[in-house]
Amino acid sequence: MLRPLHLILLALLLVLQGQLWLGRGSVPDVMRLRQVLKDQKQQNAASRLANDRLSAELHDLKDGLEMVEERARSEIGMVKPNEIFVQIAR
Template sequence: MLRPLHLVLIALLLVLQGQLWFGRGSIPDVMRLRQTLKDQKQQNVAAQLANDRLGAELHDLKDGLEMVEERARSEIGMVKPNEVFVQIAK
């Protein structure tokens, strides 16, 4: 015959197994969360690449105009409005 202690232990075992397979933090729940984390990491990498690309484009726009202006000044003598061009002969 089963003693009350045996029944309590069996019930406890069933509750623990139920938590393992169906409860919060269960194996399927952990697998789903891992997949969600993996997907989020991939989205973060894609967003970081887009941010880097935009940052490089912004840098090129800021510095690119300065480089073009500097080259135009040195090679073709560009002068902006309201500027005075002074050339020193050596």
């Protein structure tokens, strides 16, 4: 009488072990997903840092006319009215 019960319990144990090691949500699957999550968090941190830098530069460009003027002077050679531009060749 105990023999069929043992077989049922053994079959149930095998099914549960198969799920643990091979099925969805298995140990290897969880480890892989943890690595994917870690990689994504690193990418998010790098993107957040780049966004913060761009946001700060955008804020400076919107509010800081001095920075705009400095860039215009250095990149395109802007000269204000009544200013004299002197270029020294070395």
